[in-house]
Amino acid sequence: MGEQASLAHKGEGHRQRLRDKFLAHGIEAFTDSEVIELLLTFGTPRSDCKEAARAALARFQSLPAVLDAAPQELQEIKGIGPKNIFALQFIQGVARRYLKQRITGKHYLRSAREVADYLIHSMRGLQHEVLSVIFLDSSHAVIASEVVAEGTVNVNTIYPRELIKTALRHNASALVLAHNHPSGSLTPSEQDKNLTRNIYLLGSFLQINLLDHLIVGAGDTVFSFAEQGLMSTIRSQCATMLGSLG
Secondary structure, three states: OOHHHHHHHHHHHHHHHHHHHHHHHOHHHOOHHHHHHHHHHHHOOOOOOHHHHHHHHHHHOOHHHHHHOOHHHHOOOOOOOHHHHHHHHHHHHHHHHHHHHHHOOOEOOOOHHHHHHHHHHHHOOOOOOEEEEEEEOOOOEEEEEEEEEEOOOOOOOOOHHHHHHHHHHOOOOEEEEEEEOOOOOOOOOHHHHHHHHHHHHHHHHOOOEEEEEEEEOOOOOEEEOOOOOHHHHHHHHHHHHHHHHO
8 A cells, every 4th residue: 555545544534533423422522623624624535634724723713713714814724725615614604594594483582592693603703794684573483584784884874764675575573683893892883773763763654663683793792782771762762753743
């Protein structure tokens, strides 16, 4: 057996041991480096990806950061090429679809943690703001989730009428807004509050209730307007405004 064949056989034995460990003990038995290594081998199954996985983890410091890294940054690491990057991005896409489909049809208030998990995963690592909307039916079951705007999210760049038109297309009775703060801060800005107030006010004319506005920050952190009492304040403000019109 030649040297290359011997190395290939040794590498395949190592990968098989990783697969066997997963089947026997699950993902909890893996280090982050081993997870990355096995994902990289999906792209290049005959290559030894151990050192490339260690280098990626050393550079980006965590498993989520490696998965969120831009392709051009990953390609700077020796041993990581387009096929490996495809494998990393594909598993990200699968996870995002899984989390999104897992919340569909579930009662929002009883599944708020699962909704937060989906939003955190879908917005984590983004360098720009996005605004997503969770559309709910009359029993507050999740109908769908859509990204409705990208870029700077504020009252000047979001068109409430278009958002409400999308809600009507889904036959939604309630909404949950969610956007990210790439800076990591969870503090809502005045523009965040104004946007929430405008959407709530417009929705109230069409009997579409805005239940909450979530801000996704760094890591697994989420700020809830409802939990922090801001939705109650906005409801009171809008009721006063509507009362004055009557």
